[in-house]
Amino acid sequence: xxxxxPPRSGVRAARASDGAPAxxxxxxxxxxSVGIRRHAPRLKVTLFTGVVLGLLxxxxxxxxxxxxxxxxxxxxxxxxxxxxxAPSPAEEAYAHSLWPIHNEVKAAxxxxxxxxxxxxxxxxxxxGFRDRVESARAVYRRAAARIELLAxxxxxxxxxxxxxxxxxxxxEAAGEMVRVLDDGKEDxxxxxxxxxxxxxxxLLRVGQxxxxxxxxxx
Amino acid sequence: xxxxxxxxxxxxxxxxTVSLAVPTAPAQSSVPEYSVWLVRSSVFKGVxxxxxxxxxxxxxxxxxxxNSQVFFDLPVNVGVxxxxxxxxxxxxxxxxxxxxxxxxxxxxxxxxxxxxxxxLGIKADxxxxxxxxxxHWDHAGQLSDFPNAVLYVQRxxxxxxxxxxxxxxxxxxxxxxxxxxxxxxxxxxxxxxxLDQIYGKVLAGKAMIVDGMMEVxxxxxxxxxxxxxxxxxxxxxxxxxxxxxxxxxxxxxxWEGIRDWMTANVQQTDTVQxxxxxxxxxxxxxxxQNCVSAHEPLSYSDKYPLTKNWWVGPNDSxxxxxxxxxxxxxxxP
Numbered sequence: 001x002x003x004x005x006p007p008r009s010g011v012r013a014a015r016a017s018d019g020a021p022a023x024x025x026x027x028x029x030x031x032x033s034v035g036i037r038r039h040a041p042r043l044k045v046t047l048f049t050g051v052v053l054g055l056l057x058x059x060x061x062x063x064x065x066x067x068x069x070x071x072x073x074x075x076x077x078x079x080x081x082x083x084x085x086a087p088s089p090a091e092e093a094y095a096h097s098l099w100p101i102h103n104e105v106k107a108a109x110x111x112x113x114x115x116x117x118x119x120x121x122x123x124x125x126x127x128g129f130r131d132r133v134e135s136a137r138a139v140y141r142r143a144a145a146r147i148e149l150l151a152x153x154x155x156x157x158x159x160x161x162x163x164x165x166x167x168x169x170x171x172e173a174a175g176e177m178v179r180v181l182d183d184g185k186e187d188x189x190x191x192x193x194x195x196x197x198x199x200x201x202x203l204l205r206v207g208q209x210x211x212x213x214x215x216x217x218x
Numbered sequence: 219x220x221x222x223x224x225x226x227x228x229x230x231x232x233x234x235t236v237s238l239a240v241p242t243a244p245a246q247s248s249v250p251e252y253s254v255w256l257v258r259s260s261v262f263k264g265v266x267x268x269x270x271x272x273x274x275x276x277x278x279x280x281x282x283x284x285n286s287q288v289f290f291d292l293p294v295n296v297g298v299x300x301x302x303x304x305x306x307x308x309x310x311x312x313x314x315x316x317x318x319x320x321x322x323x324x325x326x327x328x329x330x331x332x333x334x335x336x337x338l339g340i341k342a343d344x345x346x347x348x349x350x351x352x353x354h355w356d357h358a359g360q361l362s363d364f365p366n367a368v369l370y371v372q373r374x375x376x377x378x379x380x381x382x383x384x385x386x387x388x389x390x391x392x393x394x395x396x397x398x399x400x401x402x403x404x405x406x407x408x409x410x411x412x413l414d415q416i417y418g419k420v421l422a423g424k425a426m427i428v429d430g431m432m433e434v435x436x437x438x439x440x441x442x443x444x445x446x447x448x449x450x451x452x453x454x455x456x457x458x459x460x461x462x463x464x465x466x467x468x469x470x471x472x473w474e475g476i477r478d479w480m481t482a483n484v485q486q487t488d489t490v491q492x493x494x495x496x497x498x499x500x501x502x503x504x505x506x507q508n509c510v511s512a513h514e515p516l517s518y519s520d521k522y523p524l525t526k527n528w529w530v531g532p533n534d535s536x537x538x539x540x541x542x543x544x545x546x547x548x549x550x551p
Binding site: 103106107109110111113114116117118120121189190193196197199200201203204205207208212213214215216217 | 400407411413
């Protein structure tokens with residue numbers, strides 16, 4: 001039998017030597033590229049490994065994202081200003097003693113302001129105006145007397161003086177306001193107003209130190 | 219002749235039919251469209267979620283996203299409204315400025331409102347009107363910085379405060395029942411210095427005491443929302459190119475609350491009235507998207523779409539451009 005050249009790439013051996021169709025040798029089967037069958041298992045493994053690695057990378061990334069975001073817990077707090085130093089027992093006692101006086105002064109200041117406001121708006125008459133302002137003056141007098149009896153610690157002397165000045169300013173404002181009843185001139189309300197404002201600023205300043213929780217977000 | 223008449227009749231009928239069928243062009247709206255910006259005056263840091271919205275209190279271990287947040291950072295939002303001709307500048311709320319309040323409340327990123335307005339090309343003296351949603355200290359605190367502005371406040375707000383102060387029972391008339399906090403008494407939230415801001419406007423003859431509903435300008439309307447947050451809370455409707463907006467101050471403390479029908483920032487609040495205030499926004503604007511919130515934590519982000527067009531201001535504050543009047547240029551850098 002004559003020797004046969006090995007089949008060219010892409011050419012299947014048509015017949016076996018006895019004429020029957022021959023199964024093409026695996027090595028000989030190509031479809032436009034060389035040796036796919038031989039390399040097919042390796043390619044599948046590579047692809048599979050790549051997919052698995054990709055998924056693992058995705059899971060790892062997701063886990064890192066979760067960890068870096070930080071799950072809120074009961075103990076997690078946003079960054080807030082450093083807490084104030086705790087007051088000394090003497091400072092606490094002073095703040096505790098001044099608090100009820102402060103509440104009365106504050107309420108009186110508000111009522112006095114409403115007296116002026118409602119008088120200006122003609123919502124109340126002269127008698128109603130007098131009642132409001134005079135009752136506020138009485139509160140300021142009593143407060144001034146009680147504050148004089150307080151003994152602030154050395155660290156709070158400045159604050160104490162500021163509070164005393166606030167009450168005095170409120171007294172002066174009230175005194176100016178009632179002059180409206182003497183001459184009927186509403187200008188006295190405008191003259192009294194800056195004293196009331198300054199007193200309110202002092203109350204706030206003292207309150208910020210002694211009672212930091214006095215005003216909350218509204 | 220007969221055919222002529224028939225022909226003419228047909229033409230007339232056809233013309234009538236067409237004129238009835240074709241819709242006429244809508245009459246040009248005569249209501250002005252205003253420019254609107256939102257300014258973040260400051261931020262309250264670390265407010266417990268449950269203190270802001272009781273239904274969103276943090277629950278350890280809960281899988282409900284509504285209860286997964288421990289704290290909120292709450293902006294203090296101020297509305298800035300400018301008329302198309304530029305002659306009217308209206309502020310809705312004015313934040314506050316005393317640094318002592320900041321120290322008390324752990325606030326950050328406060329900037330003077332006049333400095334923030336300057337970024338919008340507005341001078342403090344240009345402000346013509348201020349509508350305060352209510353009189354709490356963090357909403358009516360910088361009135362004196364705008365000397366030419368007329369203040370609009372509900373009479374019911376003033377009456378409510380005075381009623382509380384004058385009530386005979388001590389626990390009800392107290393401004394503070396506890397030096398550690400406000401405890402939401404009827405008179406809580408009105409320190410003397412803030413009431414003086416309102417009083418100062420009255421003394422200067424620059425206050426309008428409002429009884430209920432009032433048109434401030436064409437397209438700018440006050441709606442009462444009494445007890446939706448305080449005794450005399452009021453909303454402000456504003457017509458813009460993006461539709462009507464409704465500012466709500468603390469009646470609209472949380473925009474998510476309006477969306478999800480949850481109460482927020484309960485102070486002297488009747489929650490039923492707050493829900494009715496929410497409803498008002500839905501009715502006026504057609505939904506919840508255009509309801510402007512005073513303290514929405516999602517403000518100045520895409521999650522609160524109305525405020526998505528934002529930029530950074532002084533001291534890391536925020537400004538957002540919501541709508542522009544015809545011819546108004548953008549202020550966003």
